[in-house]
Amino acid sequence: MKNSTKRIDKLVTQLPIPRPWNRTTFVDNVATLRGRPITLISTADLELPVTPDSACGIWLMRDSEDVIIYEAATSEYHIDQIVCHELGHMLLDHDRAAGTAENARAPDPLLRSAFPDLDPATVRAVLGRSDYGDRLEREAETFATLVMVAATADHPSQGLRNVLFRQQ
Numbered sequence: 001m002k003n004s005t006k007r008i009d010k011l012v013t014q015l016p017i018p019r020p021w022n023r024t025t026f027v028d029n030v031a032t033l034r035g036r037p038i039t040l041i042s043t044a045d046l047e048l049p050v051t052p053d054s055a056c057g058i059w060l061m062r063d064s065e066d067v068i069i070y071e072a073a074t075s076e077y078h079i080d081q082i083v084c085h086e087l088g089h090m091l092l093d094h095d096r097a098a099g100t101a102e103n104a105r106a107p108d109p110l111l112r113s114a115f116p117d118l119d120p121a122t123v124r125a126v127l128g129r130s131d132y133g134d135r136l137e138r139e140a141e142t143f144a145t146l147v148m149v150a151a152t153a154d155h156p157s158q159g160l161r162n163v164l165f166r167q168q
């Protein structure tokens with residue numbers, strides 16, 4: 001395994017991953033761990049047609065909470081992947097790596113649609129696929145895959161991880 005994969009693997013083994021798997025519970029657990037609420041919003045609930053990159057949702061960083069916007073028109077399993085991918089960006093501190101100060105965008109129609117009452121002053125940053133670069137995207141994908149492996153394995157085995165990441 002590459003160094004970054006090892007680091008992510010170690011992080012995942014320390015996380016409170018619910019078994020049997022439950023996406024909402026896992027998001028709540030991560031929110032508790034970070035001490036910041038995390039809100040999930042489906043694109044189906046937005047008034048504007050918004051299509052985040054299929055592998056990457058959108059992380060909306062507000063003063064008092066983090067919001068994950070995910071593509072709804074896909075399978076439950078893929079939604080799990082997208083949400084875990086975004087949690088990976090959060091837990092791996094990718095906001096710092098992406099340089100949120102420069103990337104902080106003004107709230108656009110998407111945000112107004114997501115939060116009709118949104119005060120633009122409470123939005124610190126909006127992070128989507130184009131803000132991270134390939135390396136951070138791969139890390140977030142690795143994180144999501146390892147969480148799903150750990151969530152579905154009765155006895156998470158190093159053997160399975162080795163098979164999955166033999167090529168890296």
Ligand SMILES: [Zn+2]
Binds near residue numbers: 085089129137
């Ligand atoms: Zn991403």
